Amino acid sequence: MVFGTDGNTLFAGTSAGEILRWDTGDPTALHTLSPLRGHSKQVDSLAVSPKRGLLASASVDGQVRLWKATGTTPVATLRAAPYTSDSFGPIRPVHRIAFDSAGGLLAAPAEEPKKKDPLASSDDLALWTLDDPRAPRQVVAADKGVSSGGTRCSDSVTSMAFASKSKRIVASCGGGWKTWIYTYGTDAVLPGAQNTINGSHGGVALFVPGNAEQLLKATDRGVQVWDLSNGAQPGAVGFIPPAPGTGGQLSLAMSGKRLLLAYQGVGMNWLRDLDLRHLRSNPLATTVAPDMFTGQDIALSPDGKLLADAEVYKQGKETYANLFLRSTASPKQKLGMIEVNNGVGALAYSPTKPLLAVSDYNGLVASNPKPQVVRLYDIADPRHPRHLSTIKTTGYGLGFSPDGSSLVMNEAAKGDTKAARPTAGPLVHSWDVTDPAHPSASWSVRLPTGTDYAQFAFRPDGKLFALYDDTGTLRLWDVRRDRLVGPPVKVSIGRLDGPLAFSPDGTRLALIAPSGDYDRRPEVWDVSDPDSPTRQFYMPAASAFYSLAFTPDGKTLAVVRASAGIDLWDAEPQHVIADLCNAVGDPISEQDWKKYLPDRPYQPPCQ
Structure with missing residues (x-):
């Protein structure tokens, strides 16, 4: 139902395809007007143009009709997406069409043509200008839409709305939402922010009146408030383009008073100077940069003075990669070069001495012409890196202990990996590198059969070792005298999909965890008590994340998001808690507090 712009005429769609009308000028004596006829299926959505005196109606078969609000004959008929129940259940459509505040634009969902799956329900945006309501001009055609680059809704659209003071459009689809921005100057539609809420039944999505940067989204878990001031990732405090390449890694370090960030881009490695205050x-x-297999890592030295990154070169028809050392003061100048035979699989700087570990392997097995090894280099003079020793193993991940005495690496699963039937899981192996010219095997952990790979990290004080494998198990060991002590504390989280990162104070652990069947999300865990780790908070889900790292002050978490860029999140717990309290209020009432904690004064967490 919807009221006309005169405030007196009430319109209501029916299952028979009619639009009923009443004059409500006298609420005590409603006057029935003649119905509007033209649809052959149920009318699921109605919208009134604020300034053009137009009524738009949509039926479940995808037909959209435009009417003069005072007339009984449609002035135009348009085609939009038919409505199908979304994947979260039979949510009834409510406002699948919308006018902008000036009444010159009409938005509706437009399905992708020639769907391979006739039961699929993912809609594009269709947009018309109404300079002449009798001949609306489609800006985003249903057969072209804005479907490239992941801009389609993730499910059937159940509501659509414009922001009151901008041309930003939001669609509620499934449990999530998607936004677009229309620009008059270019007569184009640009994809905006989006979010998918797994396992949540969706409802209406609306902008806060007068504020195009705040979005209200109704779900079965309550009304959510989203901050869209950062259009690339709502809720994040910052965003860094361009999109990293598949598997892109990042590295953060302080160089004097500068915060540096190095990361792998699409065919390009980047070094950036970050100013988080502004x-x-x-x-x-x-x-x-090489491809995702030949160059899989990038690293800044702990003091931020050196950058190690792989760069491609060609020799005849073949493409190879070398590892270069650069000064971050003059990063375009190459100081020294380290030759690799296969590729750069992983990099690690020692935190205590001028030592660089390089894993020489290519992610494509057939592209490793020589044995895969880990080499240690003395980089006291980065212009002339000096080879110290070689460890004959494949290091799928490298990391030094905080005191620099140990080098830990992932080694391959044992057995016939080509037949995908290893007899044992990967080996996490520690090497004593007190004398880096003569490394010696120290401790090792063999993961169970069925485990393909794992990620690890040392707590900054070196007294806790975290190991997270692709079966979804997080293990935490105490470390004494460079050895793992006792059985680990085990936590089941879900399938691994990225690295681990401790906060500088060692009280928090960031990781990438599953969210639903297909998506992933960054999570932060409280490990101040390693015997009882607890999830502290998590960020919005996406299809994939590749890497994450805390800034040296621990206040910000940088996360590499697939096909997007790097999101910067406020990681201070007190700020996160305040934001949650503002969004949901106190989770326990005074009555419930007295019921469960009768001997304690009422002290809810949000007060």
Whole structure:
């Protein structure tokens, strides 16, 4: 139902395809007007143009009709998406069509043509200008839409709305939402922010009146409030483009008073100078990066003075990669080069000495012409890196202990990996590198059969070791005298999909965890009590995340999001708690408090 702009005429769609009308000028004596006829199926959505005197109606078969609000004959007929129940259940459509505040634009869902799956329900945006209501002009055609680059809704659209003072459009689809922005100057529609809420039944999505940067989304878990001031990732305090390449890694370090960020881009490595106070990033240098298999890592030295990154070169028809050392003060200049035979699989700087560990392997097994090894280099003079020793194993991940005495690496699963039937899981192996010219095997942990890979991290004080494998198990060991002590504390989280990162104070552990059947999300766990780790908070889900790291002050968490860029999140627990309290209020009432804690004064967490 919807009221006309005169405030007196009430319209209501029916299952028979009619639009009933009443004059409510006298609420005590409603006057029935003649119905509007033209639809052959149920009318599921109605919208009134604020300034053009138009009524738009949509039926479940995808037919959209435009009417003069005072007339009984449609002035135009348009085609939109038919309505199908979304994947979360039979949510009835409520406002699948919408006018902008000036009444010159009409938005509706437009399905992708020629769907391979006739039962699929993912809608594009269709948009018409109404300079002449009798001949609406479609800006985003249903057969072209804005479907490239992941801009389609994730499910059937159940509501659509414009922001009151901008041309930003939001669609509620399934449990999530999707936004677009229309620009008059270019007569184009640009994809905006989106979010999918797994396992949540969706409802109406609306902008806060007068504020295009705040979105209200109704779900079966309550009304959510989203901050869209950062359009690339709502809720994040910052965003850094361009999109990293598949599997892109990042590295953070302080160089004097500068915060530096290095990361792998799409065919390009980047070094940026971050200013978190003003949420700006200044590109310092770019280099041509290898593919995701030949160059899989990038690293800044602990003091932020050196950057190690892989760069491609060609020899005849073949493409190879070398590892270069650069000064972050003049990053376009190469100081020294380290030759690799296969590729750069992983990198690690020692935190206590001028030592660099390099895993020489290519992610494509057939592209490793020589044995895969880990090499240690003395980089006291980065212009002339000196080879110290070689460990004959494949290091799928490298990391030094905080005191620099041990180098830990992942080694391959044992057995016939080509037949995908290893007889044992991967080996996490520690090497004593007190004398890096003569490394010696120290402790090792063999993961169970069925485990393909794992990620690990040391707590900054070196007294806790975290190991997270792809079966979804997080293990925490005490470390004494460079050895793992006793059985680990085990926590079942869900399938691993990225690295681990401790906060600088060692009380929090960031990781990438599953969210639903297909998506992933960054999570932060409280490990201040390693015997009882607890999930502290998590960020919105996406299809994939590749890497994450805390800033040196622990206040910000940088996360590499697939096909997007790097999101910067406020990681201070007190700020996160305050935001949650503002959104949901106190989770326990005074009555419930007295019921469960009768001997304690009422002290809810949000007060």
